[in-house]
Amino acid sequence: DQQVKQNSPSLSVQEGRISILNCDYTNSMFDYFLWYKKYPAEGPTFLISISSIKDKNEDGRFTVFLNKSAKHLSLHIVPSQPGDSAVYFCAASTGNQFYFGTGTSLTVIP
Amino acid sequence: DARVTQTPRHKVTEMGQEVTMRCQPILGHNTVFWYRQTMMQGLELLAYFRNRAPLDDSGMPKDRFSAEMPDATLATLKIQPSEPRDSAVYFCASGLNFGSYGYTFGSGTRLTVV
Numbered sequence: 437d438q439q440v441k442q443n444s445p446s447l448s449v450q451e452g453r454i455s456i457l458n459c460d461y462t463n464s465m466f467d468y469f470l471w472y473k474k475y476p477a478e479g480p481t482f483l484i485s486i487s488s489i490k491d492k493n494e495d496g497r498f499t500v501f502l503n504k505s506a507k508h509l510s511l512h513i514v515p516s517q518p519g520d521s522a523v524y525f526c527a528a529s530t531g532n533q534f535y536f537g538t539g540t541s542l543t544v545i546p
Numbered sequence: 547d548a549r550v551t552q553t554p555r556h557k558v559t560e561m562g563q564e565v566t567m568r569c570q571p572i573l574g575h576n577t578v579f580w581y582r583q584t585m586m587q588g589l590e591l592l593a594y595f596r597n598r599a600p601l602d603d604s605g606m607p608k609d610r611f612s613a614e615m616p617d618a619t620l621a622t623l624k625i626q627p628s629e630p631r632d633s634a635v636y637f638c639a640s641g642l643n644f645g646s647y648g649y650t651f652g653s654g655t656r657l658t659v660v
Contacts, residue, residue, distance in 0.1 A: 442588075470648065479550070479637050480589070482648020525589060534579070538588030 439463050440528050442537035450545050455513040457540050459526035462507065466528040471500060471511045474523045474539070483524075484511070516544045548572045552638050552652035559659055564626040567655045569638030570619055578621045579649065580606075580613055581637040589637070595621065596643075628659045 441460045449455045459469075467488045472480035486493040486500045486509070493500050499512045513520055523539045551570040559565055571578050580592040593603035593613040603613055610629070615621045625632055635656050641649035 472648075472651075477653070479639070479651030479653050481651065485648065527589075534591060534594070536581070536589035536591075538586075 438538070440526060440535045440537040442526060442540050444540050445538070446541040446543070448543045448545060449516045451518055452515045455511075455516045455520065455542055455544070457511040457513075457524050457526075457542065459509045459511075459537055460507060461509070461528050463528070463530065463535075464504075464507070465530050467531060468529045469500070469502060469509050470527045470529070471498075472525045472527060472536075473520075474525060480525055513542075516542075518544045518546050520544050548650070550638055550640050550650050550652035552636075552655050554655060555653065556656045557658070559628055559657070561629055561659055562627040563659075564624065565628050565632075565657060565659075567623045567636050567638075567657070569621040569623075569640075569652060571621060571638070571640030572650055573619070575640035575642055575650075577641050577643060577649075578615060579637075579639040579641075580621070580623050581639065581651075583635045583637060583654070592623070592636075625657075628657075630659045633658050 439462050470485040471483040473483050474480040484495050484498050484500050486502050491502050502509045521544050523541045525536050525539045527536045553568045576597050579594040581589045592605045595615050598615040612624045635654040637651050637654045639649040639651040
């Protein structure tokens with residue numbers, strides 16, 4: 437049972453434009469949401485997180501938005517750069533469990 | 547930079563053989579995870595430890611997988627006997643408790659069972 441879902445396996449965006457990666461979840465008890473970035477042959481690296489009591493968190497070019505009523509979060513990357521090309525995983529935790537989505541492969545075209 | 551070290555990086559083994567993967571978490575981190583990455587399931591949680599005690603291993607096939615932390619500097623994941631369907635990349639990650647903190651992942655062990 438996939439509690440965290442990323443329905444878009446891939447996304448292509450022109451350099452300089454906005455990249456929007458989406459994630460849906462089913463468990464209303466999740467209290468933190470995180471985004472990880474993964475390059476080939478490397479482990480995922482932590483990117484940004486948001487508490488369930490907030491609806492937005494920003495860190496440089498990366499902003500995460502949380503819509504609890506829709507059980508949806510998104511990661512915005514503005515402006516997108518070729519170095520952002522990677523697989524992005526969203527994750528959610530309850531304090532006792534930690535779940536990842538299946539990932540979205542982002543390609544930023546120069 | 548502190549890092550999580552996983553060995554071996556690659557392992558090819560024959561079906562039925564025992565496989566042991568090792569992980570050295572970051573010093574001071576009290577939570578250690580084992581994940582498996584597959585195309586269909588993404589990152590699956592296999593097991594995790596807090597302060598060396600196993601808290602959840604419900605993601606592991608119990609008949610063949612086992613995870614241990616013999617000490618604070620070493621976590622192991624063992625498969626016996628291995629099967630072709632176990633072929634995947636296995637990641638170890640460590641961190642401090644749950645919540646908003648990012649967890650640090652190792653580079654993974656790519657296991658191929660033939």
